[in-house]
Amino acid sequence: MGDMRGLSRSQALAATTVVAAIFAPAIFAPAIFAPIAAAEEAGIFRIIELKGSSVKWGSPKMGTGAAITYAFATEPVVFSEARNCRAMEPMDALLASSGVGQALYEAETARAFDAWSAVADIEFRRVSDPDAADILIGAQARPVGRAFSNVAYARSAPGAVRPLEKSLICLNPQQPWKVGFDGNLEVYDLRYTLKHEIGHAIGLDHPDTTSQVMSYRYEERFTTLQAGDISGAVALYGNKQKLMVETQPPQTTGGIALSPAPEESRSPPTLALP
Numbered sequence: 001m002g003d004m005r006g007l008s009r010s011q012a013l014a015a016t017t018v019v020a021a022i023f024a025p026a027i028f029a030p031a032i033f034a035p036i037a038a039a040e041e042a043g044i045f046r047i048i049e050l051k052g053s054s055v056k057w058g059s060p061k062m063g064t065g066a067a068i069t070y071a072f073a074t075e076p077v078v079f080s081e082a083r084n085c086r087a088m089e090p091m092d093a094l095l096a097s098s099g100v101g102q103a104l105y106e107a108e109t110a111r112a113f114d115a116w117s118a119v120a121d122i123e124f125r126r127v128s129d130p131d132a133a134d135i136l137i138g139a140q141a142r143p144v145g146r147a148f149s150n151v152a153y154a155r156s157a158p159g160a161v162r163p164l165e166k167s168l169i170c171l172n173p174q175q176p177w178k179v180g181f182d183g184n185l186e187v188y189d190l191r192y193t194l195k196h197e198i199g200h201a202i203g204l205d206h207p208d209t210t211s212q213v214m215s216y217r218y219e220e221r222f223t224t225l226q227a228g229d230i231s232g233a234v235a236l237y238g239n240k241q242k243l244m245v246e247t248q249p250p251q252t253t254g255g256i257a258l259s260p261a262p263e264e265s266r267s268p269p270t271l272a273l274p
């Protein structure tokens with residue numbers, strides 16, 4: 001591999017949309033940023049920062065949940081202001097050339113979304129209307145690299161956190177794709193790739209480190225979201241609500257009942273922003 005580079009933040013400042021380029025070829029220089037905050041634990045995750053703002057779905061407040069819709073492109077569509085995924089098409093040709101059935105593709109995509117909703121307070125619901133969907137997934141009409149995403153945020157809401165308005169995820173139909181890991185890193189697994197792109201689509205950037213799903217290098221060493229991925233999602237959307245109410249049973253020591261362990265308090269990162 002070695003052809004993937006991180007998104008350079010300074011290059012992401014185009015107009016209203018930004019890029020979270022993914023698994024990208026050498027279009028972008030390697031990312032070298034000062035850490036946004038200590039909470040971005042040792043570089044294991046990074047929140048997208050655009051013109052001094054983080055971006056997220058739902059309330060523009062870090063650590064708050066969101067309900068997000070997604071759809072598959074059903075016809076060619078152009079987003080003239082997008083930096084990535086500007087022209088998208090349905091996935092039919094990509095799936096046909098890789099021998100992946102539509103139903104399997106849709107199921108793998110759902111599992112990719114499930115991975116994120118399992119760890120943070122975000123819900124994803126598929127809708128049929130590409131225009132109405134928060135996140136639109138399709139094939140690149142002008143194939144480049146492997147996969148990209150593009151995030152567009154509300155222009156009218158300057159602040160430390162801006163609401164996302166539309167995210168795009170596009171895959172290169174001229175590359176081979178597969179379902180599942182087989183050790184061949186030249187052919188990307190759809191679910192893993194989508195999981196990574198969804199991470200961008202909800203506000204996560206590439207961390208400094210490898211070994212996270214959000215790391216820019218495609219790997220087949222783990223199938224689940226890693227600690228940094230989870231911390232990043234929680235920083236943006238908060239803990240999964242179900243997890244919030246879990247407490248440990250009281251423990252007794254020498255006849256003295258101890259209080260239940262307090263819920264883990266995971267403060268969202270304090271962004272060094274004005």
Ligand SMILES: [Zn+2]
Nearest residue numbers: 021022023216
């Ligand atoms: Zn990426």
